[in-house]
Amino acid sequence: MNKVFIIGLPRTGTTSVCHALLELGVATAHTAYTQHCFAAASAIADTPIFNDYQALDRHYPNAKFIYLARELDVWLASIRQLLLRMHTNLTRPDGGFNIHIKRCYLNTFQQLTIANINDDNYLTDCYKTHFNNAHGYFSDRPQDFLSIDIAKPQSYQRLCEFLQLPSSNSTFEKLNSGGKVTAWNDIKHPLKIESTAKGRIDKHLPYTI
Numbered sequence: 001m002n003k004v005f006i007i008g009l010p011r012t013g014t015t016s017v018c019h020a021l022l023e024l025g026v027a028t029a030h031t032a033y034t035q036h037c038f039a040a041a042s043a044i045a046d047t048p049i050f051n052d053y054q055a056l057d058r059h060y061p062n063a064k065f066i067y068l069a070r071e072l073d074v075w076l077a078s079i080r081q082l083l084l085r086m087h088t089n090l091t092r093p094d095g096g097f098n099i100h101i102k103r104c105y106l107n108t109f110q111q112l113t114i115a116n117i118n119d120d121n122y123l124t125d126c127y128k129t130h131f132n133n134a135h136g137y138f139s140d141r142p143q144d145f146l147s148i149d150i151a152k153p154q155s156y157q158r159l160c161e162f163l164q165l166p167s168s169n170s171t172f173e174k175l176n177s178g179g180k181v182t183a184w185n186d187i188k189h190p191l192k193i194e195s196t197a198k199g200r201i202d203k204h205l206p207y208t209i
Contacts, residue, residue, distance in 0.1 A: 001026065001042045001163075002042075002060075002062045002063055002064055003042060003043070003044075003056075003060045003062070003063040003064070004021070004026070004042060004043035004044075004063065004064045004065075004066065004163060005043070005044055005045075005049050005053060005056055005060075005063055005064070005065050005066070006018070006043065006044070006045030006046070006049060006066050006068060007049055007050050007053040007065050007066065007067050007068075007134055008045075008050065008066070008067050008068025008069065008070075009050050009068075009075075009079070009108070009126075009127065009130055010046060010047075010050070010079065010082060011070070011075055011078040011079045011082055012068035012069065012070040012075065012150075013068050013070065013150040013151075013172065014030060014045040014046045014068060015030060015045075015175045015183050015184050016150055016172040016173055016174060016175045017045065017066070017150060017159070017172065018030045018043070018045050018184065019172075019173060019175060019183075019184075019187060020156065020159070020169070020172050020173070021043045022187070022189045022191050022192060023168065023169070024160070024163075024165045024166075024168060025165075025191065026042050026043050026163075026165070026191065027040060027041050027042045027043070027193055028041060028042065028043040028044070028045075028191060028192065028193060029041035029043070029044045029045075029192075029193040029194070029195050030044075030045050030046055030184045030195065031044075031045070031046045031047045031048075031195040032044045032047075032048070032049070032193075032205070033047075033048075033098060033100050033195050033196050033201035033202065033205075034195070034196060034197050034200075034201060034202045034205075035202050035204075035205065035206055036197065037193055037194065037195050037196075038205060038206045038207075039206075040193045041193040047100060047101050047104050047105070048100045048101075048103070048104045048205070050104065050108065050130070051103070051104035051105075051107055051108050052104065052207065052208075053065060053134065053137075054137060055207045055208065056207055057137075058207070059206060059207035060207075063144070064144055064145075064146070064162065064163065065134075065138060065144060065146070066145075066146045066147075066148065066159065066162070067131075067134050067135070067145065067146070067147040067148070068147075068148065068149070068150060069131065069147055069148065069149045070149060070151070071149070071151070072124060072127060075127060076120055076123050076124070079123060079127075080117055080118065080123060083109065083112070083117045084114070084117055086105070087112065087114060087117065090102055090105050090106060090112060091106075091112065098201050099201075099203065100201065100205070108126065108130060109126050110126075135147065146158065146159065146162040150172045155171075155172065156169055156170060156171050156172055157170070
């Protein structure tokens with residue numbers, strides 16, 4: 001199977017899609033921070049994918065890309081809650097999150113301040129910029145790009161058709177709802193690929209060398 005990259009922003013259903021892919025028999029990682037993870041996983045989502053999809057496209061020329069859209073009013077409340085929790089570790093100069101998380105979030109959410117996180121216009125601009133850039137980049141490549149909202153009918157079937165996988169369900173299971181972000185950690189599956197090497201990351205990823 002060619003590489004599959006889930007390039008929707010955080011809080012758009014990445015965990016639910018990753019879980020669905022596991023159940024469809026696809027080796028999947030939700031975030032990827034090591035060379036091994038990129039080699040072992042057929043599908044990868046979230047960080048650093050949502051920020052690095054153009055570099056990934058150049059490095060994996062036969063890859064498929066899936067954009068996850070979400071209704072703005074729902075996404076705004078969810079991403080605000082996440083960014084408020086992450087802000088200190090994203091912006092502190094002495095530690096905090098790993099280099100890949102910091103780089104990707106601070107590029108996608110530029111000028112990240114508490115005031116901006118609480119500003120609907122700022123978050124909306126970040127969402128629309130990412131949406132427009134991704135859709136524009138793949139505008140003439142419908143064979144490589146799918147955009148779905150997992151809350152919409154037929155989105156699961158569209159995913160299966162796009163990846164030429166047998167549809168074993170009718171809808172995505174909703175995970176990480178209500179502000180929770182730990183559902184992936186609780187999933188046990190033989191095809192689940194760890195994003196780190198026992199907590200350690202690689203400074204350089206395959207497409208950044």
